[in-house]
Amino acid sequence: MTLYGSTDASWYRSKLQLRSPISLPLRHLFKRLLRLPPMPRLILTTLLTLIASFIVYSKRKRNRTAPPGPRGLPIIGNKHQIPKDRQWLQWAEWAKRYGDIIQISILGHPVIILSSYKAATDLLETRGNIYSDRPTAPMAGELVGWARGLGYTQTSNPRFREFRRLFHQFADSTPKLIRLLRKLIEDPDNFDAHARNCTSSSILSLTYGYPSNMGDPLGLVKIAENAMRGFSVASEPGRWWVDILPALKYLPAWFPGASFHIAARQMRDDLNLLYDVPYNFVKDAIVSGSSNPSFVSSYLEEKSGKETCDEEQLIQAFGASLYSGGAETTPSALCSFILAMALNPHVQDQAQAELDIVFCSNKSSALPTRLPTLADRDRLPYISALVKEVWRWNPSVPLGLPHVVTHDDEYRGYSIRKARGVSHFSSFAEVFLRALLSGPTAILHDEGIFPDPHVFEPRRYLGADSKPSATVVTAFGFGRRICPGLHVAENSVFIAIATILAMFRITKARDPEGKVLEPIVEYDGFICHPRPFKCKIELRSERHAELLDEDTVEA
Numbered sequence: 073m074t075l076y077g078s079t080d081a082s083w084y085r086s087k088l089q090l091r092s093p094i095s096l097p098l099r100h101l102f103k104r105l106l107r108l109p110p111m112p113r114l115i116l117t118t119l120l121t122l123i124a125s126f127i128v129y130s131k132r133k134r135n136r137t138a139p140p141g142p143r144g145l146p147i148i149g150n151k152h153q154i155p156k157d158r159q160w161l162q163w164a165e166w167a168k169r170y171g172d173i174i175q176i177s178i179l180g181h182p183v184i185i186l187s188s189y190k191a192a193t194d195l196l197e198t199r200g201n202i203y204s205d206r207p208t209a210p211m212a213g214e215l216v217g218w219a220r221g222l223g224y225t226q227t228s229n230p231r232f233r234e235f236r237r238l239f240h241q242f243a244d245s246t247p248k249l250i251r252l253l254r255k256l257i258e259d260p261d262n263f264d265a266h267a268r269n270c271t272s273s274s275i276l277s278l279t280y281g282y283p284s285n286m287g288d289p290l291g292l293v294k295i296a297e298n299a300m301r302g303f304s305v306a307s308e309p310g311r312w313w314v315d316i317l318p319a320l321k322y323l324p325a326w327f328p329g330a331s332f333h334i335a336a337r338q339m340r341d342d343l344n345l346l347y348d349v350p351y352n353f354v355k356d357a358i359v360s361g362s363s364n365p366s367f368v369s370s371y372l373e374e375k376s377g378k379e380t381c382d383e384e385q386l387i388q389a390f391g392a393s394l395y396s397g398g399a400e401t402t403p404s405a406l407c408s409f410i411l412a413m414a415l416n417p418h419v420q421d422q423a424q425a426e427l428d429i430v431f432c433s434n435k436s437s438a439l440p441t442r443l444p445t446l447a448d449r450d451r452l453p454y455i456s457a458l459v460k461e462v463w464r465w466n467p468s469v470p471l472g473l474p475h476v477v478t479h480d481d482e483y484r485g486y487s488i489r490k491a492r493g494v495s496h497f498s499s500f501a502e503v504f505l506r507a508l509l510s511g512p513t514a515i516l517h518d519e520g521i522f523p524d525p526h527v528f529e530p531r532r533y534l535g536a537d538s539k540p541s542a543t544v545v546t547a548f549g550f551g552r553r554i555c556p557g558l559h560v561a562e563n564s565v566f567i568a569i570a571t572i573l574a575m576f577r578i579t580k581a582r583d584p585e586g587k588v589l590e591p592i593v594e595y596d597g598f599i600c601h602p603r604p605f606k607c608k609i610e611l612r613s614e615r616h617a618e619l620l621d622e623d624t625v626e627a
C-alpha cells in the first residue's frame with residue numbers, strides 16, 4: 073500500500089477524519105492529491121514530505137537550553153526579520169527584549185548574536201580558540217574570491233598564521249596624511265572624498281610603493297575602490313540567499329533567482345584587478361630598478377626572484393587584505409570625527425586648549441611652534457580619549473565579522489552548538505557570532521559601561537585626575553581574529569585627528585542666508601559611514617599652514 077498508488081485510497085480517506093483545526097484543509101489537500109495522476113502525485117507527495125520533515129526538524133533543533141530569541145517562521149526561521157541594511161538596529165532591538173545573548177534561526181540553523189561586552193569577552197577572548205573560525209561565506213568568500221585573503225580564511229588553513237605574521241611585520245607602518253591636510257586647506261568642502269582618496273593612496277604607497285604625488289597613472293585608486301564596494305556588498309549578512317543555501321551556487325546564472333552569479337562575476341573581476349595590477353607594478357619596477365620602498369617590494373627582494381607560485385599568491389592576497397581592511401575603515405573614522413566636532417564645539421575647544429598648551433610657546437597668541445607627532449601621545453590624554461570615543465561612538469565595522477563555533481559549548485546554562493558544516497547543503501549550519509553590534513544596547517553602546525551612549529564624551533576614558541582610565545574599547549573585535557590592523561589604524565587615526573585639530577576649526581555649515589545646516593546623524597553600510605553632511609573647515613591661522621612646509625610634521 074503506497075500513498076502514490078491508487079489501490080487503497082479509501083484507507084487514507086478513513087484516516088483523514090481528523091479532529092484538529094487543520095483537519096479540513098488537510099482533508100482537501102489529500103483529496104486533491106488522490107485525484108492527481110500517479111506521477112504528479114508522486115512528485116507533490118515527495119515535496120510535501122520533505123517540507124513537513126524540514127518543519128519538524130527545524131522545530132526540534134531549537135532545544136530548550138538554547139539562548140532565548142524571537143520566534144521565527146517555519147523553515148525560513150528569522151530570515152525575513154533581518155533587514156537588508158543597518159542590521160545592528162534590529163540586533164539592538166532584540167537585545168533589549170531578550171538579553172545580551174540571543175539565538176535566531178535561519179533555515180533551521182542557529183545564529184547567535186552577542187550584544188554585551190561581558191558576553192563577547194567571555195566567549196571570544198576567554199574561550200577564543202573554539203570561537204575563532206570563519207564561515208565559508210559562499211558569496212563574498214567563494215564566488216567573489218575574498219576567501220583568498222585573511223578576513224575569510226579558516227583558522228585551519230596554514231595561510232592563516234602566515235597572514236597574521238605578515239600583518240605583525242606591517243604593524244609599525246603609519247600612513248602619511250600630509251596630503252590630506254593640504255587638500256583640507258585647498259578644498260575643505262570635499263573632506264569625505266579627500267579622506268578616502270588620501271587613505272587609499274597612502275595604503276597603496278606603503279604596500280606597493282605606488283607614488284601618490286604623480287596622480288594615479290594605473291587608475292589603482294579606482295580599481296581598489298571598485299573591489300572594496302564589492303567586498304562591502306558581498307559581505308552584508310542576510311542579503312544573499314546563496315549564503316544561506318550554498319547549494320544555490322550550482323545553479324546557472326540564467327536560472328531564475330540566480331542573478332547573484334552576475335553580481336559575483338563583476339565583483340570577482342574587480343577583485344582580480346586589485347590582485348594583479350599593483351603586484352605587476354611592483355614586479356616591473358623591481359626589474360627596471362625603479363621600485364620605491366614598500367612592503368611588497370621588500371618581500372619580493374628578499375626572495376630575489378625565486379618566489380614560488382604559492383608565495384606570490386600569498387603576498388598578492390596580503391596586499392588585498394591590507395587594502396580591504398584599511399581603505400574604508402580609516403575614512404569612516406575620520407568622517408565620524410569631523411561630524412562629532414561639528415556637533416560638539418565644547419569638546420573641540422577642550423582638545424584645542426590641550427594642544428595649545430603643549431605646542432604654543434606664546435600662550436596668548438596660540439601660534440604653534442610645531443604640529444603634533446605620535447611621540448606626543450602621552451602628553452595629549454584628552455585627544456587620546458577623543459580618538460577612543462570616535463571608535464566607540466560610530467564603530468566603523470558595526471557588525472564585526474562572523475565567527476564560527478568549532479566545538480559544542482555551554483555558557484550561563486545555555487547550550488551553544490558547534491557548526492555542523494559537512495555537506496554543501498548543511499554548511500549554512502555554521503553558527504555566526506556577530507560580536508560587534510552598534511545601537512543603544514549593543515556592546516559599544518552598552519549603557520552599563522557607557523552611560524548616555526549616543527553622547528560624544530571623551531571624558532569616559534579619563535579618570536577623575538584627567539589621566540587615561542582603564543576603560544576598554546572593543547571596536548576592533550576579539551580574540552584570535554582581532555583586527556590585525558589595530559595599531560596601524562590607531563596610530564594613523566590618532567595622528568590625523570591631532571593634526572587636524574591643531575590646524576583647523578570645524579563648525580556646522582550655514583546656507584547662503586546664514587542659517588545653520590544641522591547635519592543628520594545617521595550611518596549606513598557594512599563598513600559604516602556617516603550619511604553625507606556639510607560642515608565648515610577653516611585654518612586656525614596662516615601659521616598653521618606654514619608648519620606643513622616645515623619639516624616638523626610626522627603625518
Ligand code: HEM
Pocket residue numbers: 222223224225393394395396397398399401402405467468469472473474475507508547548549550551552553554555556557558560561
Ligand atoms: C580604522 C579602523 C578599523 C576598525 C574599526 C577595524 C575593525 C575590525 C573588526 C571589527 C574586525 C573583525 C574582528 C573579529 O573578527 O573579531 C577586523 C578584522 C580585520 N581587519 Fe580591521 N579594522 C580597522 C582597520 C583596519 C586596518 C587599517 C587594516 C589593515 C591594515 C585592517 C585589517 C583587517 C583584517 C585583515 C581583518 C581580518 C582579520 C582576521 O580575519 O583574522 N583593519 N577589523
